Amino acid sequence: MIANYHTHTCRCGHAVGEDREYVEKAIERGLKVLGFSDHVPMPFPDGHESRFRVPLRLLDDYVSSVLGLRAEYREDIDIRLGFEAEYYPDLFEGMLQVLSPYPVDYLLLAGHFNDSRETVYNPQTQFSHDALRTYVDRIIEGMETGKYTYVAHPDLFHYAGPERIYRWEMTRLCERAKALDVPLEINVLGLREGRNYPCDQFWPIAKEQGCRVVLGCDAHDPQDVAEPEQLARALAYAARFQLTAEPEIALKKPF
């Protein structure tokens, strides 16, 4: 691995370590590019702050830390400023406004929830075709904005209904990703923790559709930045589906 674009910081409340430790681990493990992509602050209308994101009040701190490290380590590694962000139609413009004062290099599209009320967490087992359809619609609409560099764990939705429905819906997702030239991420964290993603039913569809693939460490601990055993597992996983992860991708600036 020479580039990892999926890295969190302690500000989201469920990651550990100092920002600097992520950078030093990335350098030690030979990365050329390290992208920070912490959970984006969302401007919820009622002032509500979600429990798993960078709080709005820490946004300045997140940005200045990443930019400071970029300058400090510029001889050793290319550090990029990003966010992992849902696509919520009702909050999308507001989210971009919150980010617009900052030199954001990229956004990763993630569908942790289908809507901004964030009631149903998508990795929990679900049987509803409607919910799966909405998940796919949101990812497609997000890709169509042209603001996102790649889709993080596109297979995060845990559907336990009929296989043919899963196939139908995920084929839609993969077809659009291919047409819009948006890479899909094999999530190394999911693999390490034995989560429902990466999903064995998903990746043959991505292969059939000719989708581009990238690995994302989704590091919530400096130890998990390009950890060799985890990477070996992820590469073997990709190979099972005759997929080749791209070592480096072009980032799309959202504005």
Ligand SMILES: [Zn+2]
């Ligand atoms: Zn995620």
Ligand SMILES: [Zn+2]
């Ligand atoms: Zn993540």
